[in-house]
Amino acid sequence: MYAQEVKSTGKGLKTLEEMDPEERAFQEKIDANIKIEPKEWMPEGYRKTLIRQISQHAHSEIVGQLPEGNWITRAPTLDRKAILLAKVQDEAGHGLYLYCAAETLGISRDQMTEQLLSGKAKYSSIFNYPTLTWADIGAIGWLVDGAAIMNQVPIQRCSFGPYSRAMIRVCKEESFHQRQGYDIMMVLAKGTPEQKEMAQDALNRWWWPSLMMFGPPDAESVHSVQSMAWKIKMNTNDELRQKFVDQTVPQAEYLGLKVPDDDLKWNEEKDGYDFGEIDWGEFYEILKGNGPCNKERLGARQKAWSDGEWFREGLMAYSKKRKARKVAAE
Ligand code: BYC
Numbered sequence: 001m002y003a004q005e006v007k008s009t010g011k012g013l014k015t016l017e018e019m020d021p022e023e024r025a026f027q028e029k030i031d032a033n034i035k036i037e038p039k040e041w042m043p044e045g046y047r048k049t050l051i052r053q054i055s056q057h058a059h060s061e062i063v064g065q066l067p068e069g070n071w072i073t074r075a076p077t078l079d080r081k082a083i084l085l086a087k088v089q090d091e092a093g094h095g096l097y098l099y100c101a102a103e104t105l106g107i108s109r110d111q112m113t114e115q116l117l118s119g120k121a122k123y124s125s126i127f128n129y130p131t132l133t134w135a136d137i138g139a140i141g142w143l144v145d146g147a148a149i150m151n152q153v154p155i156q157r158c159s160f161g162p163y164s165r166a167m168i169r170v171c172k173e174e175s176f177h178q179r180q181g182y183d184i185m186m187v188l189a190k191g192t193p194e195q196k197e198m199a200q201d202a203l204n205r206w207w208w209p210s211l212m213m214f215g216p217p218d219a220e221s222v223h224s225v226q227s228m229a230w231k232i233k234m235n236t237n238d239e240l241r242q243k244f245v246d247q248t249v250p251q252a253e254y255l256g257l258k259v260p261d262d263d264l265k266w267n268e269e270k271d272g273y274d275f276g277e278i279d280w281g282e283f284y285e286i287l288k289g290n291g292p293c294n295k296e297r298l299g300a301r302q303k304a305w306s307d308g309e310w311f312r313e314g315l316m317a318y319s320k321k322r323k324a325r326k327v328a329a330e
Helices: 002-009 021-031 044-063 065-069 078-103 109-117 134-155 161-189 193-212 224-229 237-255 280-287 294-307 309-329
Strands: 265-267 272-274
Touching (some): 044 109, 065 134, 109 294, 134 161, 161 193, 161 237
8 A cells, every 4th residue: 555655646755665674664564553652663754754743733832822821811701711721721731742752752852942942943833823802712712723633633543652642632622622712703703793793803814824724735745745654644734624624614604704715615526615725925934934923922932931041940950959969868
């Protein structure tokens, strides 16, 4: 099956016959859906791809707290505040599981943090947009967490043990996040005309960036072919984007809101929606650091890191002192 896939993509991946014995045994394990664990042999490219993807994912969870954290003090009721607080804490937890999963591949948390703060590592494009109204918190839960689930449920079956296991808990929590977002949207969409307008405005602003979360079109995706052969990714970017559109459009209709796409149309033949052209120019500008909030987001993380320096130093000094005492007592 692997060799067939390679032939059909024609993107120059080695066939099983061309691999050396170690690599072939590794690929056969992947093809047989046997999980790879951290201490086992793996090709360097597999290790690097996982570190890149898992750390970018972890950074997304951490940076993703910022746009929502913006509304914790302004949530409209005590209940909404408690729920949002719990959701934002969950995102921190997701970041930590993911950093731990990446650490099993031989990179340290400090190295990953350094890559984020220096702008070398990416985080999801979606978090470079501002949260202007309370409805944005609804739209993020509904659309952004909805897109995240669409992407992450298949990763529960990915080939790398620690990543796949981390995804199980993350997906359970993301489902709760998606429901809380949709619940906010339901209240607003069925509220006063002003509230409904606010919900529509949030959908207008978050719809296209949510579609961009799945990454560039398959023809431009650099890593998809190899990542799918290694089962680091289980679906292509376009497959997941299509599934997301098909799932989300009826949800918008139920809310009585209009998806901001004049080309959106049910296609009987493909049993899915046709949808309009995504502005990939906007996506690539964000990746270059030129989105509406790139500088603010990175600035916030850099400030948090430097504000925490005294605390990290204190912890290290304490741990060194304890170690010295232990040695002296022995
Ligand atoms: N934003 O070859 P491709 C969340 C980059 S948020 C920024 O297709 P790949 C959450 C890509 O990194 C979601 N960059 O790449 C929800 C690559 O550049 P590099 C986080 C992007 O890796 C609510 C280049 O474009 N989820 O969970 O095969 C609250 C070419 O792309 C984006 C994950 O990270 C983007 N949207 O596929 C809080 C899920 N898309 O690295 C948090 C795991 C592409 O060569 N990740 N790029 O410099 C994945 O599934 C895959 O990494 C992607 C991209 C589908 C995102």
